[in-house]
Amino acid sequence: MSDIAKTASLVPTGPGSDFPAKYDADMAAIGFATNLHVSTAVTLAKNADMVLADATTAAFSVTLPATPSDGDTYTVKKTDSSANAVTVDGNGNNIDGAGTYALSAQYNRVTVSYDSTDGLWYIVSA
Numbered sequence: 001m002s003d004i005a006k007t008a009s010l011v012p013t014g015p016g017s018d019f020p021a022k023y024d025a026d027m028a029a030i031g032f033a034t035n036l037h038v039s040t041a042v043t044l045a046k047n048a049d050m051v052l053a054d055a056t057t058a059a060f061s062v063t064l065p066a067t068p069s070d071g072d073t074y075t076v077k078k079t080d081s082s083a084n085a086v087t088v089d090g091n092g093n094n095i096d097g098a099g100t101y102a103l104s105a106q107y108n109r110v111t112v113s114y115d116s117t118d119g120l121w122y123i124v125s126a
Helices: 003-008 021-029
Strands: 034-038 048-053 060-063 073-078 086-089 100-103 109-115 120-125
Touching: 048 060, 073 086, 073 100, 100 109
Parallel strands: 034 048, 048 073, 060 086
Antiparallel strands: 073 109, 086 100, 109 120
């Protein structure tokens, strides 16, 4: 089956559809970058480029991969209006000189890119 046919078969239908979670997982399976919706602590894999974090219930951490490749880039965005923070954790590799980066207000976001020469995550947008 072609990638186009696979993509077309992912369109959700009817009540009770598990969109967007199934859509994101299926898109990752055929090589597309995905949005990952989270509301609890998570360690990222290589197939999630955008993390949409909902901390309505409690604060939590989004942990970057422990063994990133040069140029790996991730965006984490806090989507809820609660006072609970979403903390981006460098997983042993600093983020612009710090071990973590906090997102405290709704729609705050950070995009980080890994540089293997320096062994650091650099903030490229916040």
